[in-house]
Amino acid sequence: MEWVSYLPSLARGALVTASITLAAIAVGAVLAFAAGIARVEGGRVLSTVALCYTEIFRGTSLLVQLFWFYYALPLVGVSFEPVETGILVLALHVGAYGSEIVRGALSSVSVQQHEAARALNFGRMQTLFRISLPQAIVEMMPAFGNLAIETLKLSSLVSLISIADLTFRAQSIRNLTLDSAGVYSLTLVGYFAMSLVLMALMRLIERALRRGPAFPRAAHS
Amino acid sequence: MMYGFEWDTATPLTYAWSILPIILIGLTVTLQAAAAGFAIALGLGLVFAMLRRSRIRTVSWTTAVVVEFLRDTPLLVQLFFLYYVLPDYGVTLPAFLTGAIALGLQYSAYTSEVYRGGIDAVPRGQWEAATALNLSRMQTYRDIVVPQIVPRILPAMGNYLVAMIKETPVLSVVTVLEMMALANMIGERTFEYLVPLTLVGVIFLILTLICSAGLHRLQKVLPKAGIPLR
16 A cells, blocks of 8 residues: 555645646636637738747647747746746647637638628627627537646646646656556546546536526527 | 767857757657657557447447546656556566657547547448448448548548657657757757757747648548548
């Protein structure tokens, strides 16, 4: 029963993993909507900026981005705490993926809806926030759910920039005890449990959105 | 592989140019790892997809759980698991192979879903027709199912290949000397990380842009109705 003694340390690591993941999801969601909306509704300048952001962060690997922000940026005078770097880079990365989801869902809102909004004399912003987004957001949820799991998994990489998350703790315990099988099995189970919880959470949000006041007629459509 | 190259750190540009040969050696390792990992993912994913369709409840259910587990846990931890635990049980593999297996395992969970989606998309009537024509299960797969699903699953598989290429830097933690590991080593010696890491980023960006352009073309070239195998 040696593995029981690992639990307190691993649990503390899991807490760090959970908070970093949730923070990155929150910031990433803001970035995703900003970039996604800019791609669809923004003018030429805004949508080009958003396109560059998405291409750069989707086109390079997360670990390179993390190291770039952690090792390279301080050399030009910009430096953050490791935890801030971790959350920021993770958020930028998943935000880029999320913006594609937002863009896809927004552009799949039917043309008739836009025409109807126009006929009712809705402004562009009104159309976006009252017509397009409430419908599109429900379509985005399954993809966002996958992205949330992806964020949790990718958050393990922040252990490589010296943040004491679940993976980092597992590494330290393994270096002390050399009980690789026990430690890593527990860690894998820990991540699996966290993703199941995260999945359930995303389902709850999706269900709430479907029933919510922003989408009163969804139940009948 | 770090030696025999002169590093000219006078200006960022000459620096980048002088370390490019080293990074390109890393690029070949990156591509090899992704190719090996993808081969494993394609094979293992198919096995998972088949087992998932098994008529024996226990088999299909166990496979579903295994696939879900592989998909919901981080590549990094799976990699550590393979790298540290396998030797305890007498299986000692080179780091590169361990890395390729870890990549393959993680992505087999994704590819198995792609296969499953492709197989499920073949209409029921065709399976029934195949039964009516007295085709064996093997013949049904070979002559009816596979030719139809190949063009359907290729784009998705291509996307996963690109994603896998971008995940290979993770292998650097188990001493695989791919692009990013080399860039880090150069950075450690010159105390100048900005250029090597940016260079690696740019190469990844070019690589993914080429790959997605290629995939786009492939999608246009592929016949919609399917590829006959004979």
